[in-house]
Amino acid sequence: MAGNRLDLNLLHVFDTIYREGSLTRAAKALHLTQPAVSHSLSRLRDHFDDPLFTRQGNQMVPTPLARRFLESMKPGLTQIQGAVNQFHAFDPANQRKTYSLGLRDVLESTFLPPLMQRLYAYPELEIASKRIPRRDMETQLAAGKLDFAVDVLLPVSNQTSHELLRQDRLVVLAREGHPLAADALDMDGYLSARHVLVSSRAEGPGIEDFELSRLGVQRSIRLRCQHYYAACRVVEGTDMLLTMPETYAQIISERANITIMNPPADLPSVDVHLYWHTAYGQEPALIWFREQLKAIQ
Amino acid sequence: MAGNRLDLNLLHVFDTIYREGSLTRAAKALHLTQPAVSHSLSRLRDHFDDPLFTRQGNQMVPTPLARRFLESMKPGLTQIQGAVNQFHAFDPANQRKTYSLGLRDVLESTFLPPLMQRLYAYPELEIASKRIPRRDMETQLAAGKLDFAVDVLLPVSNQTSHELLRQDRLVVLAREGHPLAADALDMDGYLSARHVLVSSRAEGPGIEDFELSRLGVQRSIRLRCQHYYAACRVVEGTDMLLTMPETYAQIISERANITIMNPPADLPSVDVHLYWHTAYGQEPALIWFREQLKAIQ
């Protein structure tokens, strides 16, 4: 590469050194020898006039400039790799690939265990789950910082595609031996109890409350908290009821003294959708991953 | 480059051939010889197993696959170039750079003329203005398809930065010789007339109507349309009034038989903001451009 323009292939090397924290390991990952990587690094150092990585103990620690640089070039590199791979089949058994997922807390517990079980056969694949604010979901997908996001139905621009992954029925949880758990739960019983509401928002009703008010009734919410797990602990120790999605309820109830009951009326289901950037979603590696996600339902 | 991984430097060549539509011109732009570019192209052809560009007459036309590929890799390439340039000063006089702006129709007329006048001294710079739906603004900024967007104040995620560019006062327009134009416009006069409302939305009041209803009055809107220019033509030919931002009103009134009046009450001003992606905005070329935009106020 003539001129002062940076050799783009060095970006791969830079990214790998950053990820591996070692020239030797980076060399192995790149199928090169250690001196080759060392030379590439020195070329990068010349270009940026900065050491980029300093040796501390037995790992190469990035300098602040290196951090800033990676931060701003990594999404672009991911996109380019995706664009290039678009025209070649994806081989999950041999190709290394990191998928980054946006999952809200509850979904981590319901999705990751079966997903990792399924992906265990592919040791080269790596999953990174992040919790991101809803408002940032689309921009992160568009910026290439996130491959997929899983969430309830949200309004999105047409640059973002989505697909229904799972419809989760709402069920009611009570402690084992709860007086209302003896028979099928009816509306009078449901309304006579005190309730826990789990919501990430600071105020406003839950989706089940919308349906209840449509039926002309109202329940008495005595606790509002952010996590279902905490709510279940409360339910375990009191006579309060908790209304929540069935899948996660099943998982929690396995290790808790909790009974799951059908709700006293037809409540709306929680629709869990998979989101991805329309254009980047053409990449075979991402198409393959979508299939895996759908298969674990 | 060993292995089957694509040499990333070829992407620059690909992009340039695409842009120039000719190997010879691409070679000049890249400071290479024509056969060098030809060789690079044949390497790309091997990799993609596709001609990518076919000669038609005296220009190289991209194949459908080439189009698809450019579409998906161009944003990433732009981002990477930005990330690399981040650490080197920007020289607007000699460096080639294309800025892509998201402008809504009205803003094109108010921004582009003074902007291009200011940028005329820099022949290497290129501006592309696009109209994009509001909902897509953030994702396009995040995807690197847009460098800047200019619009009224909108809710954005913290990945998008914004800055107030200009506060535009609302004024009232009437045809020259309109009976109400003889004296200063008072509220009784304003309300006695029929009004045109310009809005990109299909329904709902304008911002001036919010203020009027706060004052306990309501005006009579008889026409709702999408463009101020069309609305002015209507105003020119009738006794209807139009309330709109002053800057654009000044521009239109120069070539129309229209009088500009102060509104009969303090109306809220239209705040025009400049938006950009927080991370990419660190690039010197973009910082420089922001300065230019602010300077033309």
Add this chain to the structure above:
DNA sequence: TTACGCGACTGAATTATTCTTATCGTTTAC
């Protein structure tokens, strides 16, 4: 139709770059 010129392609030789092998100096861990 033919001649001319432009622009893309090809091949061989040269040049330049990048990789590898071998070795050294540090640092870390046992």
Add this chain to the structure above:
DNA sequence: GTAAACGATAAGAATAATTCAGTCGCGTAA
């Protein structure tokens, strides 16, 4: 304290890219 691990460096080898020279195809003009 010693061995192992890791990154930097030097010199030679291999590879890849560039240039030069020439061919071919196509469009344009005589």
